[in-house]
Amino acid sequence: MNQVIKVTNLNKSFEDNHVLKDISFEVNQGDVVAVIGSSGSGKSTLLRCLIDLEKADGGTITMDGQDLLRDGNFAPPAKTREIIGKMGMVFQHFNLFPHLTVRQNLELAPKIVRKQDTGAMVKHTGALLGKVGLEDKIDAMPGTLSGGEKQRVAIARALMMEPDILLFDEPTSALDPELTGEVLNVMQELAEEHMTMVVVTHEMGFARSVANKVLFMDGGIILEEGTPEAIFEHPKSERTKEFLQSITRKE
Amino acid sequence: MDYFMSVLIPMVEGLGVTLSVFAITLVASIPLGFAFTLMARSRIKIVKGFAEVYIYILRGTPLLLQLLFVYFGLPLIPGIGPFLTFNRFPAACIAFGLNYAAYFAEIFRGGLLAIDKGQYEAAKVLGLTKAQTMIRVVIPQMIRVCLPSVSNETITLVKDTALVTIIGVAEVLHYAKAAVNRDGNTFAFLVAAGIYLIINFFITLVFKKLEKKYDF
Numbered sequence: 001m002n003q004v005i006k007v008t009n010l011n012k013s014f015e016d017n018h019v020l021k022d023i024s025f026e027v028n029q030g031d032v033v034a035v036i037g038s039s040g041s042g043k044s045t046l047l048r049c050l051i052d053l054e055k056a057d058g059g060t061i062t063m064d065g066q067d068l069l070r071d072g073n074f075a076p077p078a079k080t081r082e083i084i085g086k087m088g089m090v091f092q093h094f095n096l097f098p099h100l101t102v103r104q105n106l107e108l109a110p111k112i113v114r115k116q117d118t119g120a121m122v123k124h125t126g127a128l129l130g131k132v133g134l135e136d137k138i139d140a141m142p143g144t145l146s147g148g149e150k151q152r153v154a155i156a157r158a159l160m161m162e163p164d165i166l167l168f169d170e171p172t173s174a175l176d177p178e179l180t181g182e183v184l185n186v187m188q189e190l191a192e193e194h195m196t197m198v199v200v201t202h203e204m205g206f207a208r209s210v211a212n213k214v215l216f217m218d219g220g221i222i223l224e225e226g227t228p229e230a231i232f233e234h235p236k237s238e239r240t241k242e243f244l245q246s247i248t249r250k251e
Numbered sequence: 252m253d254y255f256m257s258v259l260i261p262m263v264e265g266l267g268v269t270l271s272v273f274a275i276t277l278v279a280s281i282p283l284g285f286a287f288t289l290m291a292r293s294r295i296k297i298v299k300g301f302a303e304v305y306i307y308i309l310r311g312t313p314l315l316l317q318l319l320f321v322y323f324g325l326p327l328i329p330g331i332g333p334f335l336t337f338n339r340f341p342a343a344c345i346a347f348g349l350n351y352a353a354y355f356a357e358i359f360r361g362g363l364l365a366i367d368k369g370q371y372e373a374a375k376v377l378g379l380t381k382a383q384t385m386i387r388v389v390i391p392q393m394i395r396v397c398l399p400s401v402s403n404e405t406i407t408l409v410k411d412t413a414l415v416t417i418i419g420v421a422e423v424l425h426y427a428k429a430a431v432n433r434d435g436n437t438f439a440f441l442v443a444a445g446i447y448l449i450i451n452f453f454i455t456l457v458f459k460k461l462e463k464k465y466d467f
Contacts, residue, residue: 053375081378095367108377112387113379143467161378
């Protein structure tokens with residue numbers, strides 16, 4: 001298996017709050033990694049460090065053999081852009097561009113970052129909207145879409161840049177419960193196509209059935225790491241058991 | 252009717268001057284104001300400080316005083332005074348442009364604050380540069396947020412142009428005053444009021460159209 005992300009001894013503090021403490025983990029090509037844990041455990045911060053939305057304080061992040069961060073030293077800006085360009089990200093609050101139509105949301109980056117030619121791009125737009133089941137919304141404004149539709153557009157927008165790795169930051173947490181399914185289905189399809197994904201989530205069902213690796217974070221460390229079976233059926237630490245119990249009670 | 256025409260005709264000439272001061276100020280102060288907005292957000296302390304002091308002074312003193320200062324005060328500065336001596340009309344445009352830039356800077360600053368940081372993050376992870384993010388993502392959304400305030404400010408500007416009469420620029424109010432003084436009849440003031448109302452009617456119309464266009 002090809003290793004695509006390697007994180008070693010990652011540290012990050014917000015002032016006095018030590019959010020990530022010596023985090024190390026690896027992601028192989030085609031992995032679907034679910035990062036679970038309670039609020040404030042550092043899982044979103046970890047994801048954001050991977051794509052340069054937060055600057056880690058120390059450690060090493062390597063993507064496809066290229067260092068985004070090496071022992072606390074960042075790659076130069078041009079290199080950073082190149083490295084994070086291989087990743088896409090889907091946000092909790094979608095972050096669609098509200099002044100642009102669905103089509104324009106998808107085509108903005110390919111057009112002005114990649115300078116892609118229109119013919120190929122239009123085909124790509126149609127194909128990806130078809131994939132997320134929203135072909136008929138191509139000329140809609142984001143404001144007219146439901147949360148689930150917005151998130152599916154956001155996934156299609158990320159896919160337009162043909163990323164090797166997709167990061168999801170609680171993609172269903174802002175959705176009404178009945179709308180999470182349509183988003184999770186799209187993500188499951190991507191997983192079946194062997195897209196490498198790192199998913200911060202509270203959806204235990206998804207973590208259990210779609211992920212092949214689960215990281216349980218607690219208090220800024222990865223407390224437990226393993227297959228869904230190992231984490232959900234045979235959790236080693238008391239803290240993991242407690243967390244899983246509390247979350248299954250809620251569900 | 253004849254009296255109306257005799258009052259109106261010189262005022263139409265003044266209307267040209269009023270509209271010129273208005274248009275030049277608007278065209279100059281909007282980009283200048285946005286430049287001050289960006290400076291006030293700069294990480295470089297001296298740039299940020301300069302923009303903040305500029306905005307503080309220009310918003311904190313009367314426009315009338317600034318007008319007098321540009322026309323009468325600047326030429327008196329030792330050394331550089333001779334280079335800062337302007338005729339009436341350019342002096343009026345300079346004072347107005349500098350003053351309105353400060354107001355627009357504050358309006359735009361508020362507009363930028365209203366934009367969610369998720370927009371910058373989405374643009375960044377899609378690979379847009381900072382300039383591309385500004386032009387394609389941030390500014391169009393800022394315009395929507397700012398339009399009502401800009402509309403308000405533009406209407407104020409139309410009325411403020413009447414101030415330039417103080418340095419002897421012959422605009423609408425200048426001719427109205429002349430007619431009133433000459434004839435001992437305040438009818439000319441009513442005509443002037445009508446002219447300002449008509450201008451602002453069209454401005455309101457334009458901004459309504461713009462707000463519709465930027466309604467997303």
